[in-house]
Amino acid sequence: MKVLKTLAFCAFSLALTSCGGEKKESSIPTADSSAPATETTAPAGDNEYDPRRGLGKYDETNVDVSSFDPAMAAEGKKVADVKCMSCHKTTDERLVGPGWKGVTERQTPHWIMNFISNPDPMIDVDPELQKQLELCLVRMPNQGLSDAEARNVLEYMREIDGAK
Known part of the structure; x- marks a missing residue:
């Protein structure tokens, strides 16, 4: 059952970014988008959802990516191998x-x-995540990542994208 939960989590964790086959561009706003990011957390159902920030406690003030940390990336790879890689690949190819x-x-x-x-x-x-859900048909489950695990996985993602 734990493996199934892990598979389901991985299936949608990044469906928001590249699920959908041939299309290489994402219509989800990117970090270099001109819209300013808000630093407050909007409650679910609020019309003030910021697609550059998402919903949660993380913002520009508490996620520092000014330098790459290989040790964090290595820890993130370990977490991802257990909780994510059964549904995601490190390439742009879709799995689940x-x-x-x-x-x-x-x-x-x-x-x-x-x-x-x-x-x-x-x-x-x-709305973009909802479109991805329609394409991938699997809702990413919450894997219960700790703050440190989530940050390490982010660093691993940065490594995949060439951060040094």
Whole structure:
């Protein structure tokens, strides 16, 4: 049962970014988008959802990606191998969920942290995530990542995208 939960989690964790086959561009706003990011958490159902930030406790003030940490990435790989890789590949190829290649270029670090640490509220309000759910047909489950695990997985994603 734990393996099934892990598979389900991995299936949708990045469906938001690359699920859908041939299309290489994401219509989800990216970190270099011109819209300013809000620093407050909008409650589910609120019309103030910020697609650059997502829903959760993470924002620009508490997710520092100014330098790459190989040790964190190695720990993130260990977590991902157990909780994510049964549904995701490190390439842009879709497995159950989308591949991870390029995710850190399409999404802000705090958006990724908010999504991987608590996907349900974001899936419920983010129109792009809802479109991905329709394509992938699997809702990413909450894997109960600790703050440190989520941050390490983010660092591993950054490594996949060439951070050094």
